[in-house]
Amino acid sequence: MNLKPSSCTLAVHDVDEVLGFYRDVLGFEAHNDVEFERMRWVCVGPLSQPDVQIFLESPGADPGASPADRQAIGDLMARACWAVLSS
Numbered sequence: 001m002n003l004k005p006s007s008c009t010l011a012v013h014d015v016d017e018v019l020g021f022y023r024d025v026l027g028f029e030a031h032n033d034v035e036f037e038r039m040r041w042v043c044v045g046p047l048s049q050p051d052v053q054i055f056l057e058s059p060g061a062d063p064g065a066s067p068a069d070r071q072a073i074g075d076l077m078a079r080a081c082w083a084v085l086s087s
Helices: 015-025 067-078
Strands: 007-011 029-036 039-045 053-057
Touching (some): 015 039
Parallel strands (some): 007 053
Antiparallel strands (some): 029 039, 039 053
16 A cells, blocks of 8 residues: 655744745745635645645634634744644
C-alpha cells in the first residue's frame, strides 16, 4: 500500500510572512489566496508536485468559529500547542 499525503492545513499568525517563506525561500507556487470576512487562507505547493496542497490559514479560519474560539486557537498557537492535519 502506498500512502501519500495530498493536503495539510497550517494555522499561522501572519499569512503574508509565511507565504513569503513558502514562495520565496522554498519556491512553492501560490494557487489560491482567499479572504472571507476576517479569515484568510492561501494554498501553496511545490511546482514539481501539483497534487500536493498546503493551506496556510489565519487562526480559526472557519465561518462557524466564534470570536472566543479564534482567540483560544491564537493562544494555543502562541504556545506551539495547535496543529491541524488532514489527508
